Amino acid sequence: MDLSLIQGLYENLAEVGFGYGPTFQGLRAAWRRGDELFAEVALPEGTDAAGFGVHPALLDSALHTMGLAAGEGEGTAGEARLPFAWSGVSVSAVGATLLRVRITSVGSGVSLVLADSTGAPVASVESLALRAISPDQLTAAADTGTRDALFQVDWISHEVAEERVEARWAALGDSIGVPGLRYADLAAFTAAADSGESVPGVVAVSFAEPGSAPGDVVSSTHEVAARALGLVQGWLADERFADARLVVVTSGAVACDGQEAPDPVQAAVWGLV
Template sequence: GAVLVPGTALVELVVRAGDEVATPRVRDLTVVAPLPLPATGGVRVQVRVGAADATGSRDAALYAQPDDDPDAEWVRHAEAVLEPAAAEEPTLTAWPPADVTETDLTGWYETLVGHGLTYGPTFQGLRRVWTGHDEVYAEVALPDTGVAGFAVHPALLDAALHPIGLLPGGDPATGPRVPFAFEGVQVHATGARLLRVRLTRAGSGVRLVAVDPTGTPVVSIDSLVLRELAGVPGTGAAVRSRYAVTWPVEEISPTDTDLAWAALAPARPDDAVPPQPRGAARK
């Protein structure tokens, strides 16, 4: 029943910020907390990029705040490391590959509803899927919506991830799984409306290579890890609290073993309060 901003949109925002400081490649990005949208109104978003280190890399973090409450705390939803672009551009050869089997997609998105994931029309972009050679190949298309201003439209990239469950060797899940950790994300070309995608296992994650119908590389992800979504944090007091549990808290004698101990210590200031928006007057 919650509407979540997809992880691919968080990646898009961070990539866009990296473009401004010549570090467009996302070395890694972790979704700290899902970003839910309110039933009415919207959210303000900030992406903060730090100074470059000796290698040219920069830390980045993404925050959000309810649009109708300028005094609410800013909540961190993603943290990342940005780096300069890599020269290598991945490619795909013959399409579709030989010796693969096409998957019937009838009822695909209706089945996902039963697993707790409901996709709106813009996100139902999966058109064809093939499996074979321990890999998954797919064609995904963006419905009639604009792509101007995007590196890769988040709905298009999200659709490219939908057939991940067809890869062999996946961990069983009892609930919906969503993108959690990205490594090595690089956009090679913009403006794509149709992608040809190859998904393969990469350690504990999944590697993605996507090209346009002419074979031009569009986007690649070295590794993507999914995580089971158990509830939707991000709006409750527990997530917004300025306090965090620390451990160990003190010496506890054997006679105290029937007691549960915890201590609250101030969280890092940048966990909740990023720089103020430009031109905004804050208390």
């Protein structure tokens, strides 16, 4: 074990823009054998690794040895090398909190083998391509004005004044109850416009279908989202509808006010539109 290889590593990294927090400072020791570098990385005590193939902080700490493998500290004044493209990644075990790492140079990149404390395989990477980045580039990337910002979705009540929209309504399909004309689909609505009927001010279409069976969620999501996409594309492509409003109705697409998790099929339509 050679602790001198990693002494001052995280202080040097911080000086050139790699400001790792305590959870990501997992490199504990390193060994060198010719062109190979071996390292031991660990998560801080109490860190929950459940739910990850390999915990992101643990994998990132394993990658901190790359600068050492190149024969120079990653925190030098020159260019650092960052992960760019991964090839041949396989995961053999989950939930590891400590890793033994072997890094070997492969062309312009490296290969990695990750094992647990008993030597049992956890993951491997056949090739990880690296790209150089200078301290100036790191500084520019971090200087966005939003580094300490916290973004989240919040539902805020808003009183809306009662307004009566004076417009002719129409509906596409039979699954939505609105007053006015009713057409089987967009093709029928377009045919009516072709025959000289005036275009209503509001046209409503509902995708608020019952939730899909668990085994059919993927195919239903693809089918319903494709149908919604085709409808919107057809609507936007017809200049006669430019002054009309298309109202797309979903149900269970977004969870709010303590509601249950959304229907993924409906969520796909909501997100698409």
